[in-house]
Amino acid sequence: MKHAPLIVLVGNPNAGKSALFNALTGARQKVGNYPGVTVERHSGRMALNDGRPVELVDLPGAYSLEPSSPDEEVTRDVVSGNGELERTPDALVVVADATNLDNHLRFVLQLKALGRPMVLALNMIDMAVRDGLKIDADMLSRELGMPVVETVAVRKRGLEALKDALAGVIGRPQPAVIEGFDTDIRHFQRDARRIAAAAIVEQPGARKFTRGIDRVVLHPVLGPLILLALMFVMFQAVFSWSEAPIGWIEGAQGWLAEAAVAGLPDNFLRDLLVEGVINGVGSVVVFLPQILILFLFILILEASGYMVRAAFLMDRLMAGVGLSGRAFIPLLSSFACAIPGIMATRSIDDPKERLTTILIAPLMTCSARLPVYAVIIGAFIPARDIGYGVGLQGLVLLGLYLAGIAGAMVAALVIRRTAARGANSGFMMEMPRYQLPSVRDVLIGLWQRAYVFLRRAGTIIMAVTVALWLLASYPVAPEGVKQSEYSVAGRIASGLEVVLRPIGFNHEMSLAVIPAMAAREVAVSALQTVYSIDAPDEEQGAEALGRRLSDSWPLPTALAFLAWFVFAPQCLSTIAVARRETNGWRWPIVMIVYLFALAYIAAGATYWVATALGL
Ligand SMILES: Nc1nc2c(ncn2[C@@H]2O[C@H](COP(=O)(O)OP(=O)(O)OP(=O)(O)O)[C@@H](O)[C@H]2O)c(=O)[nH]1
Numbered sequence: 001m002k003h004a005p006l007i008v009l010v011g012n013p014n015a016g017k018s019a020l021f022n023a024l025t026g027a028r029q030k031v032g033n034y035p036g037v038t039v040e041r042h043s044g045r046m047a048l049n050d051g052r053p054v055e056l057v058d059l060p061g062a063y064s065l066e067p068s069s070p071d072e073e074v075t076r077d078v079v080s081g082n083g084e085l086e087r088t089p090d091a092l093v094v095v096a097d098a099t100n101l102d103n104h105l106r107f108v109l110q111l112k113a114l115g116r117p118m119v120l121a122l123n124m125i126d127m128a129v130r131d132g133l134k135i136d137a138d139m140l141s142r143e144l145g146m147p148v149v150e151t152v153a154v155r156k157r158g159l160e161a162l163k164d165a166l167a168g169v170i171g172r173p174q175p176a177v178i179e180g181f182d183t184d185i186r187h188f189q190r191d192a193r194r195i196a197a198a199a200i201v202e203q204p205g206a207r208k209f210t211r212g213i214d215r216v217v218l219h220p221v222l223g224p225l226i227l228l229a230l231m232f233v234m235f236q237a238v239f240s241w242s243e244a245p246i247g248w249i250e251g252a253q254g255w256l257a258e259a260a261v262a263g264l265p266d267n268f269l270r271d272l273l274v275e276g277v278i279n280g281v282g283s284v285v286v287f288l289p290q291i292l293i294l295f296l297f298i299l300i301l302e303a304s305g306y307m308v309r310a311a312f313l314m315d316r317l318m319a320g321v322g323l324s325g326r327a328f329i330p331l332l333s334s335f336a337c338a339i340p341g342i343m344a345t346r347s348i349d350d351p352k353e354r355l356t357t358i359l360i361a362p363l364m365t366c367s368a369r370l371p372v373y374a375v376i377i378g379a380f381i382p383a384r385d386i387g388y389g390v391g392l393q394g395l396v397l398l399g400l401y402l403a404g405i406a407g408a409m410v411a412a413l414v415i416r417r418t419a420a421r422g423a424n425s426g427f428m429m430e431m432p433r434y435q436l437p438s439v440r441d442v443l444i445g446l447w448q449r450a451y452v453f454l455r456r457a458g459t460i461i462m463a464v465t466v467a468l469w470l471l472a473s474y475p476v477a478p479e480g481v482k483q484s485e486y487s488v489a490g491r492i493a494s495g496l497e498v499v500l501r502p503i504g505f506n507h508e509m510s511l512a513v514i515p516a517m518a519a520r521e522v523a524v525s526a527l528q529t530v531y532s533i534d535a536p537d538e539e540q541g542a543e544a545l546g547r548r549l550s551d552s553w554p555l556p557t558a559l560a561f562l563a564w565f566v567f568a569p570q571c572l573s574t575i576a577v578a579r580r581e582t583n584g585w586r587w588p589i590v591m592i593v594y595l596f597a598l599a600y601i602a603a604g605a606t607y608w609v610a611t612a613l614g615l
């Protein structure tokens with residue numbers, strides 16, 4: 001069978017390749033206003049204007065064909081036809097940022113030297129217009145000897161012209177392919193400057209807008225203060241904005257449980273449905289609003305261009321522990337989930353720095369911890385305003401995030417002095433321009449987050465909770481013996497409790513910790529399940545669970561549980577990804593051991609200090 005022609009999107013990082021890919025294929029690849037968003041190739045299909053189907057591939061951004069990091073290797077291999085695809089592309093669409101032409105043209109010229117059919121998408125024309133920058137596309141096309149199409153990927157402008165241009169170049173007989181390529185990008189520097197100078201008709205003080213904002217947010221004193229203030233507001237919002245929507249979800253859940261109790265015969269299946277599924281899984285789903293609020297902030301910061309500034313501000317701090325600001329973005333992604341975070345380390349060129357970043361990524365507070373934190377904070381920390389509108393709960397949550405970050409910094413320091421010794425490579429990252437986030441992109445981002453979370457709730461969290469419900473319900477305890485102690489799960493927990501009792505853990509906590517290896521949120525549904533098995537007639541819901549916890553756990557125990565979840569590697573998928581990205585078991589094992597040790601020590605220290613203080 002003959003393949004559809006293969007067309008590849010290449011170009012510098014942050015040029016808008018993924019945005020163009022999405023616009024052309026209808027896909028929803030992640031776009032973000034910082035370099036290194038895409039780290040793998042993705043393919044999709046589209047039809048040219050004459051109806052011909054073609055395969056389109058989106059690649060990680062690269063500065064040249066000489067790879068300096070694992071993601072750039074993918075780009076080189078695909079472009080030169082040596083990659084897993086093992087097909088030479090039939091045409092390249094080189095994407096360049098019109099507002100950064102001379103830099104991006106270097107790579108265009110290097111790619112051109114390969115002698116493949118090629119079209120230049122001169123993207124971000126809207127930004128060029130905003131800056132008053134005028135480019136003569138015809139002149140550029142003559143100078144480069146390839147079609148040039150002006151595009152605005154995010155507004156789907158220029159797509160038809162791009163497809164026409166592609167149809168034109170694909171049809172042509174292939175010119176002789178030049179074997180090998182000039183690996184030194186500097187050879188193209190002079191020509192790039194010359195061509196840019198010829199094609200740029202008018203260039204007022206470019207990027208004035210961006211420079212103006214940077215003077216404030218990158219200010220040595222103001223900058224860090226602004227960053228801290230942003231984080232602070234974010235965590236306050238997680239609690240203060242979520243009350244109402246949490247109430248709605250709880251209402252719906254209570255209604256469902258009642259309807260099930262009223263409408264179904266009293267048997268095993270009804271108990272399973274009500275205690276395991278509705279109340280168990282529901283106890284996790286209730287935290288959806290808080291997760292979405294957190295992501296609303298992260299998405300806006302990402303799209304606006306602020307993230308790289310934050311990385312820059314953090315660079316000095318990171319240098320202190322042997323990492324560069326480059327590690328910041330993968331670490332930041334780990335606040336969503338360590339898995340994309342670990343994948344994002346592919347854009348780090350120094351292998352030791354990359355390894356260190358992989359090993360500390362699980363210490364960033366992923367969104368799966370949020371339900372665990374929120375339940376315990378809700379139960380034990382009074383929702384008090386400590387003055388100036390600062391809520392105590394939000395403050396404690398911020399503290400937990402900071403504890404994870406502090407732990408990561410200490411771990412990085414140790415790892416960089418031992419296992420992955422080396423000098424840090426310094427901060428080298430282009431500052432993207434600022435722009436207003438598109439409402440549509442933010443909504444799509446939130447929707448994707450919600451979907452991921454609900455899918456987890458409906459699959460792994462539900463499966464593990466139901467399994468736990470079964471193991472905790474049988475064998476049925478005789479009169480006077482607690483079901484959660486007598487059951488299979490209870491006995492396993494009793495075994496584990498021997499190890500965990502010294503750090504203040506009780507039986508229920510020991511029982512929740514094992515299933516939470518599959519997904520951290522299960523810690524919450526497990527507690528809910530155990531309590532509803534022991535007292536099936538009591539009121540349900542997150543608030544009821546909170547009350548039950550605050551009635552039966554001493555404060556030091558609750559704090560120890562929080563400390564445990566800051567550090568413990570409670571996630572099998574993260575371990576699996578670490579194995580894949582480091583090609584072996586050695587480093588994941590190091591990761592598991594050091595994180596469990598850290599969790600044990602931190603929980604124990606918290607417990608003993610809190611007890612000594614008489615809390
Ligand atoms: N104003 C404007 N913004 C754009 C345009 N194209 C892309 N963007 C924005 O530019 C940023 C980068 O876009 P991406 O598509 O992620 O860039 P990329 O080339 O795939 O970047 P990497 O995957 O990091 O190599 C995002 O914030 C997009 O929303 C455009 O034509 N105009």
Ligand SMILES: [Mg+2]
Pocket residue numbers: 017018019030031037038059060061
């Ligand atoms: Mg991309």
